[in-house]
Amino acid sequence: MKIIAYGIRDDEMPYLKEWSKEKGIEVKAVAALLDDSTVDQAKGYDGAVVYQQKPYTASVLDKLASFGIKSLSLRNVGVDNVDADAIKRNDIKVTNVPAYSPSAIAELAVTQLMRLLRQTNTFDRKIAHGDLRWAPTIAKELDQMTVGVIATGRIGRKVINICRGFGAKIIGYDVYHNPELEKDGIYVDTLDELYAKADVITVHSPATKENEHMLNDAAFGKMKDGVFIINAARGVLVDTDALIRALDSGKVAGAALDVYEDEVGIFNTDFGSFDAIPDERLKNLIKRENVLVTPHVAFYTETAVKNMVQYALNSNVNLIEKGSDDSQVKF
Ligand code: COI
Known part of the structure; x- marks a missing residue:
């Protein structure tokens, strides 16, 4: 053979x-x-x-x-x-x-979530300019938050376990209910309910024709003000233009994106300088202190x-x- x-x-x-x-x-x-x-x-x-x-x-x-x-x-x-x-x-x-390795994806998703909540990106940038003050960079605690997990397969369940370790309240949405999680009563009946209740929304679904741009203007409109969005699944699940609008309006307080809908040919490429990255929309996201972009590396352990x-x-x-x-x- x-x-x-x-x-x-x-x-x-x-x-x-x-x-x-x-x-x-x-x-x-x-x-x-x-x-x-x-x-x-x-x-x-x-x-x-x-x-x-x-x-x-x-x-x-x-x-x-x-x-x-x-x-x-x-x-x-x-x-x-x-x-x-x-x-x-x-x-x-x-x-x-x-x-x-479901842990590989889940660990990066939660790492980035914690970085958003503790605003480490802002501190890194402040420190680089010699500014070592605390204010106004005050953090939020995951312990006090409700994490909405969309898709509770292997990766979603790892994320749930890690977030539970931090003391977060978990709600989940999936067409298939995991029996253990069902017993724990984590499931909400609709995505709208998850959008309305979650302080953090993390997506772990495969991409299908049906869920393309599931996080769009209408979905963001139903979320809490100041929600945090994590996508370490597939870029097409998030309507990037809608996300940018939601970041601009403050509806979304921060986003961690390990995937991007136009990533093919861009991620895992060395362009030599930031300016040379041939995607203005991606650069718009990367420049924001409250957006953490990683080039589809969640799997890379x-x-x-x-x-x-x-x-x-x-x-x-x-x-x-x-x-x-x-x-x-x-x-
Ligand atoms: C997948 O396993 O489908 C991934 O998204 C990881 C890939 C970049 C190797």
Whole structure:
């Protein structure tokens, strides 16, 4: 058996080599992403392991299938960039890694929330100018706040546990109710109820056609004045223009964004200077003291990266050998 792995970064290599040695399975590591210019390298392999934020297009998927590659394993959770029609048409089996490390995402979400509440960004900027005064940079305590968690899957539940440790009151919204959380009575019936009650709103849903721009002008209008918004899930969940309006009006007191709707081609790129970042809207957000932008790094921990590589390779082997895997994605 031979597997090709696309988009392999240097930090993934040791985990890939360790797996390959342990399993005795040949894995060809390719630094380039899977696209029309690189897909031919997959000829002769039994399966492909991939990670990229740019689209897996129909033409690339058709080509893979024409080489007999019907086993595609993503090293991440989100599958929103995969052409579903081409997957179905070619009968390609796809796996993702649904739980490489829920803690990785949850810990960054809460870290940034705490930074917003304690205004560390403002203190950093004041101190850089020699201003070591306290006022007017007074903080809020999470202990006194209600955190509204949208989507209570693995990541949402980690966030809930961490916030509970800080003494926060938790409310949650999800179509699927987790039995334990249901017992605790955390669920509200509607998003509107969550918007009306939460001091902090943190989203942990996958992106679907239905929830694109769920946090829009109408949603912000229903929230408490001075709400804090955390998005470490998918950029498209937040209508960026509406968020900017809500920040300008003071409706939103602060936002932590690890994702951004136009991030592809921008995040994980070195532009050399702040001015050279080719996105004025993003720069508008970054310049604000009460907005914390990180370039989609919530996942980027040693634990998560190891799991992403090795779980994806395990799944790919299952697809090749058995034609199925527990992490198979339905399109
Ligand atoms: C995902 O797993 O879908 C992520 O968002 C993390 C990705 C940047 C590797």
